[in-house]
Amino acid sequence: MKKFIVPVIILVFATVTYTYGQTMDANISFDKEQHDFGKIEEADGTVTYSFEFINTGSKPLIISQVRASCGCTSPNWSKEPVLPGNKGFVSATYNPKSRPGPFNKSITVISNATTPNKILRILGDVIPKPEGIEDIYRYSMGKIRLKSNHMSFAQVVKGQKSTQVMEIINVSEEPVNISFDRIPGHITIAANPATLKPNEKGLIEATYNSEGKNDWGFVIDRVNILVNGESGNANSLTISATIEEDFSALTPEQMANAPAISFDNHTFEFNEIKQGEKVEHNFTITNNGKSDLIIRKVKASCGCTAVSPVDDVIKAGATTTMKVIFNSAGKVGKQNKTITVISNDPKHSRTVLWVKGDVVN
16 A cells, blocks of 8 residues: 555655746746737838737746847847736837738747747738839939839840830929930930920830840940930949840751750869969860851859850860869859850750859958
8 A cells, every 4th residue: 555655645746846846937928919900001101019928927037039030020028037927028010111912920039938939920911102203213313213224125036126115204394305325336225205394204215136236145235314415423224135046947957957065064163262262174065966056155154254265166076175264362152153155056055054162261
């Protein structure tokens, strides 16, 4: 009988001791763990809600950290220890700027409570502010504003033309004349109308003639915009295009006899070098096709990567090498540089090679 009573007493004592120990800990109890702001106006700015809690434990409660799930939410909290029976707070401020629509953000509260991680939530629906002239026409050039300072023609087939338009507005109280300077020969550009009345809207119309551009792949040009004959420091319009070759008209026979580019490898990894050192590598290019392989363009993604000239034309079955030199001056950490090779291979007209490694001090 005694053998049976002793284990029972020990078990009861352990249970009481554990329960007592639990009640001695700090405990965080929020009046609510989620708040719905409902519909809020973006124009009204930030909104804040304060979650109140009570320390229902028997030890001081210390909040060590509060993390928001988004940079759009800024937390604040009771920095001093909260004594048993006392109240504290965790507040969350949400910034709706440029964030229209529903939101649901979490705030993680880390403390010395029996439940060390507590998750709070704020949610709502942001009503976007009405767009003004400055929101629609974001780029200012003196007396006029533009929707963008960049006109992209995207893909343009070599030998073809493409046209783009961009909206502008005269925000002054006087008529303004729009003209252009430093226009490349392959671009025609004009404002319509050329003279804008006060608060009048117009268009910049540009045509890109790829045949007149002796280049391939992604290319950039810049044109100056003159307002009443004058050009300010910010009056530059960037015009970009990606000039590609059209292989769509090739017959099956022509495809079978086309050039075919191949590389011995697509990545050169130099592992680790010291800052200021140079490394070089030779990529081998082979024409596995049945006609001349023409290298249209070779372009490195960084001025730190120099590419020695390669043969423009590689005969069927022939091979050439392309030397790449990476200069680590001014670089540190992981490096991922690219070399883009554009050719007349209809199946692989654009090939990207990589130079990778780690630069240490």
